[in-house]
Amino acid sequence: MTDIGSTPAELPGKAHGRSGSLLTESPMMKSRNAAEFRFRAYGLTAIVVALLTLAITLFTIVRDGTPAFFQAKLTYQVFIDAAVVDKNGTADPVEMAKVTTIGYARLLSNSLLAYLDEKGVAVEGMTDKEITDMISKDAPARLRDRVLADPSLVGQTITVKALVGGRIDGYLKGRVTRESSANDSNVTPRQLDMADRMVEAGILRSGFNWRFLTAPDASDLRPEAAGLGIALMGTLYMMMLVLIFTLPIAVAASIYLEEFAPKNWFTDLIEVNISNLAAVPSIVYGILGLAAFINFAGLPSSAPIVGALVLTLMTLPTIIIATRSAIRAVPPSIRDAALGVGASKMQTVFHHVLPLAAPGILTGTILGLASALGETGPLLLIGMVAFVTNYPASPLDGGFMDPATALPVQVYSWASRSDPAFIERSSGAIIVLLIFLVCMNIVAILLRRRFERRW
Amino acid sequence: MNVGILSIIVLALALCGFVVGRNRALQSVKGDARKLHSLPVYHGQTVALFVTVPAVLMMAVWLVAQPMVIEARIVGQLGDAVAADPVASKLAMEDVSRIADGLDALQAATGLSDDEIGDMRSDLSDIRGRLAEVGVALGSEVRPEIFSMAKSLRGMQQTGATMMTALVLMLAVGGLALGILRIEGDFRARNVAESFFMWLLVAAAGVAILTTIGIVLSLFSETMRFFSVHPASDFFFGLTWNPQFRGGSDLGIIPLLWGTLYITFVAMIVAAPIGIFAAIYTAEYASPRVRSVVKPLIEVIAGIPTVVFGLFALVTVGPFLRDYFAVPFGLGTSGSSVLTAGLVIGILNIPFVSSLTDDIINAVPQSLRDGSYGLGATKSETIKKVILPAALPGIVGAVLLATSRAIGETMIVTMGAGAAAKLDLNPFEAMTTITVKIVSQLTGDLAFDSPETLVAFALGSSLFVITLGLNVFALWIVRKYREQYE
Amino acid sequence: MYDAPANKQSVDQSNQKITARNVQVFYGDKQALRDVSVDIEDRTVTAFIGPSGCGKSTFLRCLNRMNDTVAIARVEGDIRLDGEDIYHPMVDPVQLRAKVGMVFQKPNPFPKSIYDNVAYGPKIHGLTRSKSELDGIVEESLKRAALWNEVKDRLQESGTGLSGGQQQRLCIARAVATGPEVLLMDEPCSALDPIATAQVEELIDDLRQNYSVVIVTHSMQQAARVSQKTAFFHLGNLVEYGETGTIFTNPQDPRTESYITGRIG
Known part of the structure; x- marks a missing residue:
């Protein structure tokens, strides 16, 4: 301690420390506090920006998508003329099926004109074609299906709810305006005036659009008829399969790695593998699915089973990581207790550890499924973006092999079409997707709350 | 039967x-x-x-x-x-x-x-x-x-x-x-049954390895086939990307790589500062109540499917940037652009950066904070001069992980970046990325052994190698960092 | 064992550095400290002793408002430094901590070079105008902490690479470099071996020439060795405060006596 002994008087301590009252802010402190304030403001700004973008994203999606759940329909009386739909009067569905939608379109058109006349809705110089073009191209097909399903309707006057064309529907939702219609070959301002008059006469009404959730996709020209039915079924099939595939594999792999695996190169290899697989871009799994399941194994493309296999491989690492941490959270004392009464290691794991870890495993699995639910890129590569209009069969009849689409893919394929009416549908599909995600997350949170244990 | x-x-x-x-x-x-x-x-x-x-x-x-x-x-x-x-x-x-x-x-x-x-x-x-x-x-x-x-x-x-x-x-x-x-x-029936289950468990754990083998085999065997019909040097050093249906295509990865890196750069310019500052705020400034609300809200962003952000880029961000920036300043007329895709990927990556950074900042021992406060440092001085330098390796790792995600992002670029392969500096210009071209080459109606289709596997291999390299490096950094404070 | 100044019996008002009156501390609903009143003198080593959980560290952390960094802590009462209320709303805790430095139980050097560790305080407080001035402070502080001879050739090496005792002396040098008037030490030797402890204790004794030193310690022997004044805390109460010699040889309170003779604690 010789340094101290020879310390001269002007050593640190009082020498360079500034004195002065604590109650007055020194100029130095002023600038330091200003820097403090600025720094804090940066942090706050970052959070506000992040949350604001989230809010804007959700707001625009909800704003653009809500109209998709509503749809304008023409409600009027249609006379099913036997001379058009059943010339031979056989009432035989096979014979009647030879009449194409063109015949039914004529029925719908004639009846609409007659009905407008009857209700006294002014035509104001519009041609008949201009008026009847307002009916959706989808309506005749639906009327045909209805009549073929019930031939006794022939010769009767029935009430029909026919979709109007996408532009008229868009006009009632405020998407199409008179200015935009002037440059649009699909709609004229006079048709919009007519739509106003029809609304006034109570012919044209807007209602909740159930068919958005049940109908299959429709072609580019009929956005008003496009629905999510097949996409929802495809997604449902895939999620069922992903759950069936991932849960046993993830639980088994996690049990092995946490409870049994010896510390050797093989275990290390698996560990490194899992953490790296979790970070592989999802599109790479799409390439794997295309090469391995479709080209090599010969499974059909666009099939839910292939989608499910791809999503399984993709989510497995995430679920394994969650499952392992749930198993690790079970305290060793439980294992010691079971082993101590003479249970085998396997019995210990299956009788004690696994039941205690189950809520954590389920939570992790649900969150993994939620991320699989929204995955799009890999599904594009295995052909799930195809235009499918037939519902897949039930799972027992090999429905997992039938072509289908998926909810997020439907969002993408509608978004890439040119008609702005499809953007509305696309946003609507996102709302459905987000509702599913919110539900899954709520279930996960509830599970965690309900079963959370503090050891 | x-x-x-x-x-x-x-x-x-x-x-x-x-x-x-x-x-x-x-x-x-x-x-x-x-x-x-x-x-x-x-x-x-x-x-x-x-x-x-x-x-x-x-x-x-x-x-x-x-x-x-x-x-x-x-x-x-x-x-x-x-x-x-x-x-x-x-x-x-x-x-x-x-x-x-x-x-x-x-x-x-x-x-x-x-x-x-x-x-x-x-x-x-x-x-x-x-x-x-x-x-x-x-x-x-x-x-x-x-x-x-x-x-x-x-x-x-x-x-x-x-x-x-x-x-x-x-x-x-x-x-x-x-x-x-x-x-x-x-x-000894129990031992027989149990050893069978044991093998089932090992097999399940092996699925991870099988997946990796599957990825490597499917990518690299097809890539080799591609290189047998198309010169590898053209692929790696070619400056033009111009696939033709009738063969004789220019399939150079450079323009795609440029588009990918440019968009990733923009994305990280957005995500890194916002994510890091948000993490600093939640970890060091926010009260426990604010923290318990803000953190999950930011993480909601990570739970939203990328296709949703893709639509957001396509419908909202793209037209906004075009109408208020690109067109008035004469920088372009395209809604799809590097900036559109980059901004939106950046938003998507904020929660990854922030939650990783938050973990890492929390791993810095409290004693270091006490030491600094005890000397009369302000909070920001403590953060800037003690916590961030100590956490730097971990934060770099977090940013690299987010970068790797940005490189592999598919839907946002497919919907927001455009399809034209260009070597350009203008961020308002539409450009394309490796992932976009993987999608477009494999969803077209091309024959399965043409170079135009096979190139997608070569692109996939490149993407896999790049992201894997980044990940391994980033995970290594993060692990080193964690060990330091254990 | 220690050399109490002759005039200690008649403490004059001007020598009081910190005066605490009726200090109460709450952690959430739990009261950690009740009605503590103490006068701490300048250029004196004051020891706080007591069994664990008695509130001595809590009280120490009130003196430079380190409790502010604990969200649930609440401090009531009146603590004055040189007659100024340190909990006055106008007081910036940052400015206060520059005057009242602190050394912690576990050595906590920053993961920076030895030089940067010591230079940290002067830099953030803007105490120097030139590099050479800063070099001077670093050297003087290290000398003051009796560490200079050991590290003068490796100032750019990491502070975390030093031994435990060296690290703690580095932390003391770091605190001294800021130019404080009071040094708070929270069990500074509890993580150190006996040799390092002896070095730090010797250092504390030297520091008394320029600073008012407050030390929290578990060890009664240490309190007896280094302090002139001793305060005994028990279950959140200040039981007894006085000359170290008096406390150890002739305690007034039976609880103090039990503790000193080893029956509680």
Whole structure:
């Protein structure tokens, strides 16, 4: 301690420390506090920006998508003329099926004109074609299906709810305006005036659009008829399969790695593998699915089973990581207790550890499924973006092999079409997707709350 | 007998085995379960495993092997000339199996007997027309040798199915008998059953390795095929990307790589500062209540599917940037642009950066903070001069992980970046990325062995190697960092 | 064992550095400290002793408002430094901590070079105008902490690479470099071996020439060795405060006596 002994008087301590009252802010402190304030403001700004973008994203999606759940329909009386739909009067569905939608379109058109006349809705110089073009191209097909399903309707006057064309529907939702219609070959301002008059006469009404959730996709020209039915079924099939595939594999792999695996190169290899697989871009799994399941194994493309296999491989690492941490959270004392009464290691794991870890495993699995639910890129590569209009069969009849689409893919394929009416549908599909995600997350949170244990 | 019914029979046998095995075990010790080495349940399980495992394995092997064996024999019958040419044999095989499927459908629809089908002659009857009636469309008239091949294919398939059924049932019944005979009081049934489950667990853990092998094999074998039809140097150093339907395409990765890196750069310019500052605020400034609200809210962003952000880029961000920035300043007229995709990917990446950074900042020991506060440092001085330098390696790792995610992002760039491969500096210009081109090359109607399709696998390999490298490096940094404070 | 100044019996008002009156501390609903009143003198070593959980560290952390960094802590009462209320709303805790430095139980050097560790305080407080001036402070502080001879050739090496005792002396040098008037030490030797402890204790004795030193310690021997004044805390109460010699030889309170003779604690 010789340094101290020879310390001269002007050593640190009082020498360079500034004195002065604590109650007055020194100029130095002023600038330091200003820097403090600025720094804090940066942090706050970052959070506000992040949350604001989230809010804007959700707001625009909800704003653009809500109209998709509503749809304008023409409600009027249609006379099913036997001379058009059943010339031979056989009432035989096979014979009647030879009449194409063109015949039914004529029925719908004639009846609409007659009905407008009857209700006294002014035509104001519009041609008949201009008026009847307002009916959706989808309506005749639906009327045909209805009549073929019930031939006794022939010769009767029935009430029909026919979709109007996408532009008229868009006009009632405020998407199409008179200015935009002037440059649009699909709609004229006079048709919009007519739509106003029809609304006034109570012919044209807007209602909740159930068919958005049940109908299959429709072609580019009929956005008003496009629905999510097949996409929802495809997604449902895939999620069922992903759950069936991932849960046993993830639980088994996690049990092995946490409870049994010896510390050797093989275990290390698996560990490194899992953490790296979790970070592989999802599109790479799409390439794997295309090469391995479709080209090599010969499974059909666009099939839910292939989608499910791809999503399984993709989510497995995430679920394994969650499952392992749930198993690790079970305290060793439980294992010691079971082993101590003479249970085998396997019995210990299956009788004690696994039941205690189950809520954590389920939570992790649900969150993994939620991320699989929204995955799009890999599904594009295995052909799930195809235009499918037939519902897949039930799972027992090999429905997992039938072509289908998926909810997020439907969002993408509608978004890439040119008609702005499809953007509305696309946003609507996102709302459905987000509702599913919110539900899954709520279930996960509830599970965690309900079963959370503090050891 | 089809596979479904066969599986059900095997399972039923297994169930019988379980019940019988359990009872027999009890009988062998005259109902006194204490004299058994293992509980009766394990004896039952063991018998059930003896029934199912060999039978199911046999079935799986047979189902995989049968089509290969049959194909080899059919191709062999087609003659050496066809067999030597892989393309011709593949086409012939497709014709044969399509006609065979058609005959199956025909039989199902009309109820023809096998003999009647066997007597059909393609040169005498209109096979094409009859198959069309049952919904199987053929491209051309049926050649007699192909038709007879189809008939022999059906024959072989039927024989094969019968043989498989017989073998599987024999194995199942044999396993049942063997399992039951082995039961006695001292038999260590639990150890047998448990070691089987042990192998199941190991196999499940092995799926991760199989996946990796699958990825590597599928990417690199196809990439090798691509390089055999297209020079690798053109791919790696080519400055133009211009695929042609008729061949002679320029397939250089450089413009795609440029687009990818440029967009990633923009994304990280957005995500890194916002994410890091948000993490600093939640970790150091926010009260526990604010933190418990803000953190999950930011993480909500990570839970939103990327296709949603894709639509947001396409419908909202793209037109906004175009109308208020690009067009007024004369920088471009495209809604899809580097900036659009970059901004939106940046938003998506904020929660990754912030939650990783938050973890890392929390791992910095409290004693360092105390030390700094005790010297009269302000909070921001402590953060800037003590916490961030200490956490720097971890934060770099977090940013690298987010970068790797940005590089591999697909939907946002597909919907927001555009499709034109360009080497340009203007961020308002539409450019394209590796992932966009993987999607577009593999979703078109191109033949599967053309370089224009195969290039997607080379692109995929490049993407895989780049992101894997980044990940391994980033995870290594983060692990080193964690060890430092453990 | 220690050399108490002759005039200690008659403490004059001007020598009081910190005066605490009726200090109460709450952690959430739990009261950690009740009605503590103490006068701490300048250029004196004051020891706080007591069994664990008695509130001595809590009180120490009130003196430079380190408790502000604990969200649930609440401090009531009156603590004055040189007659100024340190909990006055106008007081910036940052400015306060520059005057009242602190050394912690576990050595906590920053993961920076030895030089940067010591220079940290002067830099953030803007105490120097030139590099050479800063070099001077670093050297003087290290000398003052009796560490200079050991590290003068490796100032750019990391502070975390030093031994435990060296690290703690580095932390003391770091605190001294800021130019404080009071040094708070929270069990500074509890993580150190006996040799390092002896070095630090010797250092504390030297520091008394320039600073008012407050030390929290578990060890009664240490309190007896280094302090002139001792305060005994028990269950959140200040039981007894006075000359170290008096406390150890002739305690007034039976609880103090039990503790000193080893019956509680």
